[in-house]
Amino acid sequence: MAITGAEDGSVRISSIGQSSQHRVLPQLTGHQESVEAVGFSAQLPLAASAGVDCCLRVWEYNTCVERATCVHPDVVTRMAWHPTMPMVITGCADGVARCWDLRTGGLVQQYRGHTAVIQDLVLSPDGSMLLTGSDDNTAKVFLTTGGSAAN
Template sequence: LIAEEEVWSFEVGDLEWMEWHPRAPVLLAGTADGNTWMWKVPSGDCKTFQGPNCPATCGRVLPDGRKAVVGYEDGTVRVWDLKQGSPVHVLKGAEGHQGPLTCVATNLDGSLILTGSVDCQAKLVNAATGKVVGVFRPDAVGPQPNPGEDEESESNSVESLGFCNVMPLAAVGYLDGTLAIYDLLTQSLRHRCQHQSGIVQLLWEEGAAVVYTCSLDGAVRLWDARTGRLLSDYRGHTAEILDFALSKDASLVVTTSGDHKAKVFCVQRPDR
């Protein structure tokens, strides 16, 4: 047996997110003090990208590995040049969000960025120009709330989002349980898939127009993005699912839950 040993460690403030670089042994992380850190592992060479004086709440390295998009609690979005250590684009005010960022995503070639926020908007950004080219709002997903439902509507937010790799589609998951699938060419709503509880995370299958969701009711669901049809669901947790991951061949789903358990589900799709 090979003894496990620590090869690298570093101490920073409270962590908000972490992600490995797609092309190198480099780790990026955002912290509550607004900084984004980048380390070479295991050498420990470090670079810091200083944001506004508020938490760096989410981030994603672009597919080319040269830039990273980071969202902040004050609603701003920065696209950083990882080599130069300077922001290439800064979206704030009307171009940014009116609430903390919750999630960011990029498409397969890195030309488009999606940002999501507690302001219930998902913004489509041209990565080359830094310009907002589309806005997906909850009023395009479902009916407007009735008078007296302000408290419920204010509790809604974008919780997760992502791009399909095989079709020009994007998915946005909301705290109210709505999964919205948008056509990127027309920027129109294609399907609305409703959950009884809030969506925590969504993931697209790498080579198919199938999107996976996990929610506060403790279930994982598979949706056909072409039709909006529920393909299957997997249950077994007694509390909310906090996060999940999909194997590269989409044969396994691994979940972690508030019931203090992790589960592995074998995916059996009826359309296969």
């Protein structure tokens, strides 16, 4: 499977098996502006997309049904799936990274410390640490269990 997001707000999931089996599923609708990040869960049959409309949208990719909308106070620039849990971390233009539980759509944790847009983020292979990079010319490492940061 592959997932793509576009400037017009569209999100599409495609089956990319052998060329005779290639199939594009129905468009996932909901975003009103550019989609900046997309991805699949390793644990559940879920996909997520995030973007300029300040939303992280969670989709059941087998049915193409939206499961949850996680509203942010500003543009969502990046996202990363937790490697062992059904959670997504988002990076936002307000300088805050947020952890969302995709089973419920609820906010679990906020990681603060940046004063400008988060331009990238990555989780460690075991999910215990989050590295963020920002337009404030800093990178921060957060322990995902406690929310603390080190410059």
